[in-house]
Amino acid sequence: MNIKTLFKSKAEVYTTVTLAALVLVVLPLLLPIFRLNLFGKYLTFGFVGVGLVLLWGRCGILSLGQGVFFGLGGYCMAMFLKLEASDPISTKIQSTPGIPDFMDWNQITKLPWFWEPFKSFPFAMAAILVIPTLVAFGIGWAMFRRRVGGVYFAIITQAIALIISLGIDGNQGYTGGRNGITDLRTLLGMDIRSNVSQYIIYYISALLLFACILFGKYIINSRMGRVLVAIRDREDRVRFSGYDVAMCRSFVFALAALFSGIGGAMFVLQVGFMSPSLIGIVPSIEMVIFAAVGGRLSVIGAVYGVLIVNLGKTTFSEAFPELWLFLMGGTFIAVVMFFPDGLAGLTEPGGPLSKLWQKWGARLLPGLARRIAENHSSTATTTVLAEKTALNEVTNATK
């Protein structure tokens, strides 16, 4: 696999490299650790955004329940951390030492069976990846096989988000209830709240996010990507080209859940808690808005969307807490009405930004424009040449 299969246009390369430079170099150098940690939290929503691009933008499946999978991944991580924090010595003032504090408050005297395996680190890591994926595949397969789609699918995922958040809320003794699982301290003995580990965790999430972005790009440019778009636009034709449409849809739903689950786990490591307020309807819809603002067709665009909306959220909600929701709603409506492809749509060839450039930039900076144009044409020639050589090689190989 070469770079060309991952990036279709130059604009895509620029936006990806810019994001990488920003996330991996500029921000860690500029921001104090508190702000960087906040930014790291936004990055974890980026995982959900990448999943939504594949699921919603490419395959046309609108899920209003991605918070569920974010939460499942997060809870798997939080359960492991909570058990590590609840060793018998630090919990010796409880009536039952060695179990999480909220269980003790709820008169539970024995660790429930489904908590037991989360004492193991490898199990917890596997669970973060496997549980959201399997749950999504099960839900997806049950619905897509019955040809449930569109608005009905969105409503059902929303209902699932509500059911799960209420279920966690209502079982305080087993799940920590509305407060969630809090007071997480160490990961395998490393204090997750120290500055050094905050940096380490930030870089791990950033690198995992880029891995997800590249995998998402690979899928979009593979045959699977074209099949997903084809399913979105002409489901019947795909079925009668011999594809199992329900299986393809379940696959992409499970993949989006896998990404969300990883995001949830990284969220817990950076923020230090997990609660049902991140699972329910509101956060699930917010995640869709992030993706829509950034551009639901472009994985990199969606990540920009997540970062920009969250930055706005933090800035504005610090200044005007009561107006923030109106502003976010207004942004969503404006994006849907004026830029249906989101911010990513602006940078595409033929998009508003390149038109603006052609109209004004070329006039104001004629020399620069000419040079860019020359550069473009020379690289274009090289690409054509490279393609020709590749084609020759292929033909020779067949001979």
Next chain:
Amino acid sequence: MSTEKDFLLYIEGLGVSFDGFKAVDGFNFYLNTNTVHVIIGPNGAGKTTVLDLICGKTKATDGSVKFKGSEIRGLKEHEIVRAGIGRKFQNPSIYENLTVLENLEISHPKGRGVFGCLVFQRTPDVVERIQSVAKDIGLQDRLDTEAGVLSHGQKQWLEIGMLLMQNPELLMLDEPVAGMSVREREETAQLIRKISKERSVIVIEHDMEFVKEIADRVTVMHLGKILAEGSMEHVQHDPKVIEVYIGH
């Protein structure tokens, strides 16, 4: 006496009813290899429904459909396609946002599973197959054109081309020349004659001139039942057929 094994497609007693209304009833149909078999009949005769029943889009309530001797009734749509039956819809049904090449490529039968889709590569033999099909359907110069900008006739051919990519043994075409110009009709007739050398084709058509040109055998349907079957010459002079077409 021929048995079901001798036919490519062997349908007996096929029927479907929607809330008691029998759209197709007691449909018997025997198709040889390398034959063009045309189904004609007035509107509402159940022609399209028959194709839907064969390809699994509509589930039959009675009867049996045997393809190459094995029962395909009850299989899922994609399983029927993979068994070797291709279906073209009445309205051109292509991926407008993809190029002609991508449209054909997506129909290539290699890598139709989830994993197959992820590792599929545009290898030289795939490209070769795309080019040979594109030549058959007269779109060899339009490979990089976005399919949405093709003319109506070209879209119809592209869809036929997408089916040819699957190399099916049976091709079912629902009104392939609807909305085509006279010249396009002639070219489509040639195309159908050509592709039927290696496979059987079932065609639904209204245009009698076109039917005469392509049909090896004709079945006339009326109100969900078979009214007459035989050569075009034969059915044209069948009094029942004349009654149905002229008597209304």
